[in-house]
Amino acid sequence: MSELFDTLNFLIPLIIASMVPLSLVALGGLFSERSGVINIALEGIMVMGGFVGIVLMRVLVDSGLPLQVISLIGLLTGAIVGVGYAALHAFASVTMKSNQIISATALNLFAPALSVFIARIFFGTSNINLGGNYTINEVPLLSSIPIIGPWFFESAYLSTYLGIVIFIVAITFLYKTKLGLRIRACGENPQAADSLGVNVYKIRYLGVLISGALAGMGGVIFVLSFATRFQGTVAGFGFLALAVMIFGQWKPRGILMAALFFATVRVIANAYTAIPGLRDLSIPSEIYSMLPYIITLVVLAFASKNSRAPKAAGEPYDAGKR
Amino acid sequence: MREKTWVDGLLDYFLDSSTAVKILASIIAIIGGLLVGLVIMLVLDPSRAFAGFSTILFGLFRNGTQSIGNMLYYAVPIILTGLSVAFAFRTGLFNIGATGQLTFGAFFAVYVGINWTFLGSFHWVVALLAGGLAGAFWGMIPGMLKAFRNVNEVVASIMLNYVAMYFSTLMVKTLIYNRSVARAFGPAESALIPKGFFDTLTNGSSLNYGLFVAFLVTAILHIILSKTTFGFQLKSVGFNRDASRYAGMNEKRNIILAMTIAGFVSGLAGAIMFLVPGRFLTIESNLLQEGFTGIAVSLLGLSSPIGVLIAGIFYGSLEIGGFYLQVTTNFVPELIEIIIAAIIYISALALFFQNAIYKTLKKRKDARLAEVPHE
Numbered sequence: 047m048s049e050l051f052d053t054l055n056f057l058i059p060l061i062i063a064s065m066v067p068l069s070l071v072a073l074g075g076l077f078s079e080r081s082g083v084i085n086i087a088l089e090g091i092m093v094m095g096g097f098v099g100i101v102l103m104r105v106l107v108d109s110g111l112p113l114q115v116i117s118l119i120g121l122l123t124g125a126i127v128g129v130g131y132a133a134l135h136a137f138a139s140v141t142m143k144s145n146q147i148i149s150a151t152a153l154n155l156f157a158p159a160l161s162v163f164i165a166r167i168f169f170g171t172s173n174i175n176l177g178g179n180y181t182i183n184e185v186p187l188l189s190s191i192p193i194i195g196p197w198f199f200e201s202a203y204l205s206t207y208l209g210i211v212i213f214i215v216a217i218t219f220l221y222k223t224k225l226g227l228r229i230r231a232c233g234e235n236p237q238a239a240d241s242l243g244v245n246v247y248k249i250r251y252l253g254v255l256i257s258g259a260l261a262g263m264g265g266v267i268f269v270l271s272f273a274t275r276f277q278g279t280v281a282g283f284g285f286l287a288l289a290v291m292i293f294g295q296w297k298p299r300g301i302l303m304a305a306l307f308f309a310t311v312r313v314i315a316n317a318y319t320a321i322p323g324l325r326d327l328s329i330p331s332e333i334y335s336m337l338p339y340i341i342t343l344v345v346l347a348f349a350s351k352n353s354r355a356p357k358a359a360g361e362p363y364d365a366g367k368r
Numbered sequence: 369m370r371e372k373t374w375v376d377g378l379l380d381y382f383l384d385s386s387t388a389v390k391i392l393a394s395i396i397a398i399i400g401g402l403l404v405g406l407v408i409m410l411v412l413d414p415s416r417a418f419a420g421f422s423t424i425l426f427g428l429f430r431n432g433t434q435s436i437g438n439m440l441y442y443a444v445p446i447i448l449t450g451l452s453v454a455f456a457f458r459t460g461l462f463n464i465g466a467t468g469q470l471t472f473g474a475f476f477a478v479y480v481g482i483n484w485t486f487l488g489s490f491h492w493v494v495a496l497l498a499g500g501l502a503g504a505f506w507g508m509i510p511g512m513l514k515a516f517r518n519v520n521e522v523v524a525s526i527m528l529n530y531v532a533m534y535f536s537t538l539m540v541k542t543l544i545y546n547r548s549v550a551r552a553f554g555p556a557e558s559a560l561i562p563k564g565f566f567d568t569l570t571n572g573s574s575l576n577y578g579l580f581v582a583f584l585v586t587a588i589l590h591i592i593l594s595k596t597t598f599g600f601q602l603k604s605v606g607f608n609r610d611a612s613r614y615a616g617m618n619e620k621r622n623i624i625l626a627m628t629i630a631g632f633v634s635g636l637a638g639a640i641m642f643l644v645p646g647r648f649l650t651i652e653s654n655l656l657q658e659g660f661t662g663i664a665v666s667l668l669g670l671s672s673p674i675g676v677l678i679a680g681i682f683y684g685s686l687e688i689g690g691f692y693l694q695v696t697t698n699f700v701p702e703l704i705e706i707i708i709a710a711i712i713y714i715s716a717l718a719l720f721f722q723n724a725i726y727k728t729l730k731k732r733k734d735a736r737l738a739e740v741p742h743e
Binding site: 153167 | 408520527529534655660703717718719
């Protein structure tokens, strides 16, 4: 029994650390697609936000500010950079009515190349060390709650708690406000929305920019939680978040379930040798790693006939076609 | 009546030919991409920016025939992935899965290249075809998902890219792992694509018979698309799926075939990339960039095989420039990737540019007509 608890105490913080950024970035994808713009640039936005955020944090470490304050600044910077970078996607897909896949592909290629290029010029290497350990060892008082204390309040990250708050706020915004309704309307039937006086272009910009903020912040969280340095990549995490969104059928609750599931698989892939039972199965980690993508494909193959994807996602809005 | 000058002729030519306008848009994308590169260099290191920029443009002419050879060597895989993307695009499919098909093909090519040494002088041909066939299989999957289950081929391909990446890592680790250097073994000597007369002709560059494969595939795809009923059907499915079905074409079969052929071509690219000395399959979790560069080349080449060939060679010249960039200035070759990404982005805006060019030309023509004095 105590072995089980040891394993859980070890695994659950890791799963939470994966689940929070996964669901945040997937939620980013949701905002964009619900407004009618497909955003496969999540990966690139994460890299861009992560890069600038981490560089700034690296610089601030020497200033003597408390580490958690620095991480807050880094997260905000990531979000702001994400908005700026996503604006390029919004400009191409909304204003210029371009092919959204092509524009997003360009952003996915641009971000790692630019970040490595700049890092190598200024730091002489493509690796940027974090220069600090941002883990919160234990939250006072809360960590002493029996059983769940160690799961949720030990070796945690500030970004985890912040991420949960942002997730709740974002969902409330999307489902309980007028603006949120307009975003969803623009992804389903932009013509109808337009006929009721909604500016489809503005709303789609909003959707893509929110998506950028969430993905950019997700990029910083990724580096803080899973790496000790930034290497110009988020290792496909943005695409995994895309799979989370699809597997979650473009719904927040679905995203949470999918993120929990994929996060668990991801942790198992990296740490199965430390899990009794799985260790003896000795299934190679690559099998676990490819599982989320295969499952998403299977779901797509069997659910595509009644897919919940926003109906107008991917089509540039043309008022002339009303 | 004012006499028609060559300017009028030129204006008429461009206004009559949508291809000419599109080519102009491609050139704008290239210039725009290069300017983005220049601006980034100017911001980061103004003193060396122009030296670096001229290296990118003219690095090709540094080392005589050797540079020409290496330019073509770099161009070959990109021409092939570009053809793969372009061919699918003509059928209305966006093959973002070129990188996965390429990875899948590369593994099988290298596997055959290491193990099937009994094949003798046919070894490299079989290894090459193994790569192509594996790529074809990997391209067929999203094709079938699209045809039978109506799954968006972009989403399916993205998922398959990562499956292929992890599959390749797993297979490398289990079957052909060179533990001491933590990467795959290289293919046997007999499986390396021969250099033949290119070796002396290009003064010891890396160029090999892969160039002929690129030419051959370009020619075949060009013939398929412009001279055969099959190609006509593919394009017609690309223009309008419903109309094609109504006209009695088997759109499901055409979609699957288009993706399978596209996958085959990407698989060949993967084989050609790795059936060379000095390049090894790794176990790093990174998608191979060549599949995405193919998108750039396909866009610049207007999705026509011959256009892709030309754009691919242009890419090769950039790559050579990037190589010398690192040698002569402190800029790193990632600048080439930045330029490529910028070119893709600007190409995405191509429709806008095409309209803008068209309008400008029209205005210019109208202005000239208005100059004609009234009799």
